[in-house]
Amino acid sequence: CIDSSEPCSSFTRKLSIVPVIIHEKLQVINLKKAFMELYADRNFFEILSAEALEGTFGEMKWALWKRNIDDIIGDVDDQEDNVCFEERIILKRLKFTADKRYVRKFLEEALAFFNVKEHENLAKVVAIASCNQFIDPEQETDFPFICYSHDGFGNLKKFLISCRNGETNTQFRNP
Structure with missing residues (x-):
C-alpha cells in the first residue's frame, strides 16, 4: 500500500468511465438533396x-444493382447494354399494401444516417431507386427503394456498448 491511511487490499479498483451525454437535436433530412444525390433508375435493380x-x-430484400463504369443515367435501353458489373445490396421498401401517407416518414427514417x-x-x-426522378415524395406514384451497400453489416448496438x-x-459483425 502506498498510502498507509487507506486499507490495503488486493482488490484493484476499476476506473469508471463516465459516459458523455449527447443532447439529441432534431435532424431535418433534406429529401430533395438526398434524391438528387442518390437517384438511381429502378430498372437496374x-x-x-x-x-x-x-x-x-x-x-428489406437482397438485390443486385446493375451498373456501368461511369454510372451514367440516360436511356434505359442503352444503359442495359452497357452494364459492366453488379453490386450486391440490400434494399428497404414499403410494401405495396402500405398507405401513401407513410412515404415521407419511411423516407425520413430510412435516410436518418444520410449525412x-x-x-x-x-x-x-x-x-434511392425509383421509376422517375421526383422532387416531392407526396407526388410519387410508386414507392422508392432505399438501397444500402453491404459488406457484412456490423452490430451498432454492440459497438456502442463497447x-x-x-x-x-472491436469488430462486431453479424454472421
Missing part, C-alpha cells in the same frame, strides 16, 4: 428471392 426482413409496413460520416458499423445509403465500456478496435 434485380430483387433476389432470398428472404430478408419483413415488418408491418415495409420489408453521417461513413462508419463500418452503419449501413451506408448508396441509392465504446461506452472503453473498448477500442
